[in-house]
Amino acid sequence: MSSTVSRISADLDFSRDGKHRSYLRVPVSTNLSAYGTVSIPITMVKHGRGPTILVTGGVHGDEYEGPIALSKMAGALEPEMVRGTILRVPALNLPAALAGTRLSPIDGLNLNRVFPGEPNGSITSMIAHYVSTVLIPMADIVVDIHSGGMTLDYLPTIIMHEQNDADWNRRTRAALLAFGAPIALISRELDNATYLDTIAENMGKITLSAELGGGGRLSSYTLEIAETGLVSLLRHFDIIEGSIVERNATKRKTRLLQTPHRECYVVAHETGVYVPFFDLGDEVKEGQVMGEIHFLQYCDRMPVPVTAKRTGLLLAKRPLANVSIGDCIGIIAWDL
Numbered sequence: 379m380s381s382t383v384s385r386i387s388a389d390l391d392f393s394r395d396g397k398h399r400s401y402l403r404v405p406v407s408t409n410l411s412a413y414g415t416v417s418i419p420i421t422m423v424k425h426g427r428g429p430t431i432l433v434t435g436g437v438h439g440d441e442y443e444g445p446i447a448l449s450k451m452a453g454a455l456e457p458e459m460v461r462g463t464i465l466r467v468p469a470l471n472l473p474a475a476l477a478g479t480r481l482s483p484i485d486g487l488n489l490n491r492v493f494p495g496e497p498n499g500s501i502t503s504m505i506a507h508y509v510s511t512v513l514i515p516m517a518d519i520v521v522d523i524h525s526g527g528m529t530l531d532y533l534p535t536i537i538m539h540e541q542n543d544a545d546w547n548r549r550t551r552a553a554l555l556a557f558g559a560p561i562a563l564i565s566r567e568l569d570n571a572t573y574l575d576t577i578a579e580n581m582g583k584i585t586l587s588a589e590l591g592g593g594g595r596l597s598s599y600t601l602e603i604a605e606t607g608l609v610s611l612l613r614h615f616d617i618i619e620g621s622i623v624e625r626n627a628t629k630r631k632t633r634l635l636q637t638p639h640r641e642c643y644v645v646a647h648e649t650g651v652y653v654p655f656f657d658l659g660d661e662v663k664e665g666q667v668m669g670e671i672h673f674l675q676y677c678d679r680m681p682v683p684v685t686a687k688r689t690g691l692l693l694a695k696r697p698l699a700n701v702s703i704g705d706c707i708g709i710i711a712w713d714l
């Protein structure tokens with residue numbers, strides 16, 4: 379009979395107060411290391427009674443706001459500042475983060491498509507299983523920081539998914555707004571059964587995810603939103619003292635949006651070079667031509683228009699010109 383116990387060890391006593399730095403040691407046997415491990419940094423600051431928040435970054439290795447904001451925060455917080463527990467894993471998919479790729483270079487898997495994971499699966503699946511069975515069950519609040527990676531650019535957005543639980547929706551929405559991103563989104567994912575946040579939601583945890591930028595870039599603007607958003611969340615839940623952070627860069631109110639339909643996701647129906655007619659943050663109207671796909675291999679084929687199926691704000695777009703059939707080239711959201 380196969381075991382359901384994780385093969386990952388942490389050398390960390392999760393019940394002990396203090397500031398702890400350790401590693402999630404994932405066994406990986408390679409040509410160069412017979413009994414090797416991949417060692418994923420984890421930090422915990424724990425002091426007295428209070429909620430436990432789990433914050434993760436680097437689920438995709440080409441998204442940088444989460445890893446850097448969490449790494450910076452790791453040095454700044456001391457136990458006496460905290461009421462409760464802060465668990466941070468800045469680069470959850472460490473092999474992908476070190477390679478700067480969305481998928482793990484070791485097994486080719488997308489960490490956010492293998493949850494809840496398997497204890498005896500390949501490395502990415504083992505990480506997902508550890509998060510599902512050890513880290514998330516300890517937490518009251520789960521925050522997973524993403525950006526659009528190399529193939530999407532987002533307006534900086536904090537996200538929740540509404541559940542059939544009015545009290546959970548109210549508490550999660552309060553946290554969503556406390557984060558203070560320029561955009562707060564009530565989202566419907568296309569295919570979310572294997573996501574980290576879905577596992578946390580199913581366990582009843584207050585769950586937020588973020589898409590803070592993208593294109594494989596990191597800016598001081600999006601990093602500041604990640605850092606101030608996390609501090610504001612800690613204050614919102616009384617884990618640290620202080621009031622919600624005013625962001626210096628924008629000082630704009632959060633705009634509350636939704637993406638309740640599959641048609642919010644604009645998909646390429648041809649393979650070619652996409653010429654966008656709109657920028658991030660532009661308003662598009664249903665039936666409007668958002669851009670066109672050109673074909674370099676033909677003398678006489680006219681470009682094919684891409685039409686918006688909904689009216690709304692262009693929340694995300696593909697920064698790469700080359701598109702293939704099925705690629706997401708834009709996301710349209712509208713006011714709640």
Ligand SMILES: [Zn+2]
Nearest residue numbers: 438441524525
């Ligand atoms: Zn991501």
